[in-house]
Amino acid sequence: MSGPADRLLLNARVVTTEGVLDDGWVWMRGGSIGAVGHGAVPAEAAGADRVDGRGGWVLPGFIDVHVHGGAGHDFMYADQEELRAITRFHGQHGTTAMLATSLTASREELTRVLERVSRFMSDPMPFAQLLGVHFEGPFINVKWKGAQNPAHIVPPQAEWLEDWMRRFPGVIKLQTLAPESEGAADYIERLDRHGIVPSCGHTDATYDQIAAAAGHGLRHAVHTFNAMSPYHHRAPGTVGAVLTDDRITAEVIADGHHVHPAGIKLLISAKGTDRVILVTDAMAAAGMPDGEYDLGGLPVVMKGGVARLKEGDSLAGSTLTMIDAFRFVVREIGVSVAEASRMASGNPARQLRIDEQRGSLAAGKRADVLLLDDLLALQRIWVGGAEMA
Template identity: 65%
Template sequence: MSNNANRVFQVVNARIVTPSGVIENGALTVIDGIIADIRLSGEEQDASASKLPVIDAKGNWIIPGFIDVHVHGGAGHDFMDANEEGIRAITKFHAANGTTSLLATTLTASREDLTAVLDRVSRFMSATMPYTQIIGVHLEGPFVNVKWKGAQNPAYILPPQPEWLDEWVRRFPGVIKIQTLAPESEGSLAYIEKLANNGIVPSCGHTDATYEQIIEAADHGLRHAVHTFNAMSPLHHRQPGTVGAVLTDDRITAEVIADGHHVHPAGIKLITRAKGTHNVILVTDAMAAAGMPDGDYELGGLPVHMSCGVARLKETNSLAGSTLTMISAVQYLVREVGVTLEEASRMASANPARQLGIEATTGSLEVGKAADFLQLSDSLELEAVWIKGTKFDN
């Protein structure tokens, strides 16, 4: 990213997407990486603000930076085995595609390997992060259902292990933000309560749970569903399954992968109409192959082949994560699904911030929040990225 001189400036002549609507011909002032003011361009302001460096947005959109709560890697690297250089490459790639904050997401693996990921990521978080900010870890597995394993390695699937969580919370306080499990597995309800009591969002995924089991899990604290429709018991009019519970229980926020491969546009419309755009979170589920050419890769130790940008397990031909970026997902929602940019922005920024409990500091463009924002052209092409008021320089 560029130097800190860019942390004090004003963006003018912009269409600014805020929680209360779009400000046409707006001006956004940044002081020390924080949004200090939002108003109409040309409105009277104090003398000091009028002397700030000015960036002319030329009528383009200014929207909040994206927060990706489910991302495994990118640029040829995976959080499961990436060293500091690899993590830096992942965050640089996603910064270039509009993600200003993310959760480093794991896969089903051994206790030792998952602990090692938590250790590497927590150390990376403790230093200055030059690109996308890692704000925690999303543990996807290993307490899932082998029937819906998808790209999760079945060799390491097992029931919830409370003592693992005790160790992780003690050694890495505040690092785990979400954990995904199968609520029908033995001991899962008590484990869900344990997650919630530790400030971790309990999530369902890779699950064969019935409608009734998901509702019961929500009674115990379940609040999130990963990649809705994918790797979960499907909707049937007499057996609503996991999908039916996720769509109808307002306590559960639904992730969606909007890449045209994981969910049909009509399926995404169904999710947004059932949940409302305030209760849907846009994610990439991106793997190491994101941003890379077609070829052979690995996901959680399983061989994957990517063709035409679509990654599938070699053994089963199942979808294996994605190569999606957040800017591409937002563009897909607007162009193919028909949501407004304001609605897409809510699903990509405000909703994940609220789910993670960080909405007071980021996720929307409001005075006092971090200057995490993007400039998009009228056709929604990404023009510029600012992270904490510092412009990203690819």
């Protein structure tokens, strides 16, 4: 991985928040973006190393807020070298920032996740940057446990949260829970006060319970349609609330297995491309051959790239990468490259309140930059201005 340097990426279609710049260029000045434009380049960038985009696409790096692992490793157990392997794997597929996502586990196991991730974040990270932790559980509904271990499902525990925040301030970025759980309203308010995104998932909540939770600060839904009470025209459930409440931003796993393309089209039609976030929900088997794996202590079998629990046959995360999710919504759903970029980069940055530094291409922001060819194949990747091999 080469270090940050002055680079001028030109002759490309550059995706910005204002639109696509044909004959565009991006000037990466060290670890940040010096300028973005089209046509003539600024005189001060004349000495920069030039990279010919060959008419391809230039996008901000992807931000994955829901990913459990990859390259054979799981965030629940990964040591420092394994964390490096996970971030390298996803970095090679266009993810420049991510949340280490847990599974339902004991308090002690979740605390160890925070310890390991916090330590990893304290050192330079050469690949995809770990921004913190997404706790998916353990405060969920056993009815919709999916690939979560029911032995550790408990109601929200405010004491745990306060202890974690004292010991690991700023590390927890997002937490998923069932809003119908006892004490959930208070817990959601606590998350919000601490600057943590409160999220619903693995929930049997009614439409009214989700609406009430949004009033307490709920503003995110994990893997929409999966592991939540479904829509019915007389009982809209969690899905109905997520589709219709503008306070909630919705994730979707766009791999063609978790959600039918028509479901993804419905989600985007209801929410708009400003309130949908592409995620991988990738587990350890991502990037690995078919075989038997582990997800949070539960045995998983991957066949044909699809991971399912060995017992019960539930989908067990995915083997998706962000570049594949991005391509899927462009090719199969029919959104534009700019809209897909918003769902993969801009929206997660805004949801995590880091959009002043990441998620779009603009002067002063981090130089997390992707170059794709005309067929949307990744050509080159820069993380903080340093090119990944």
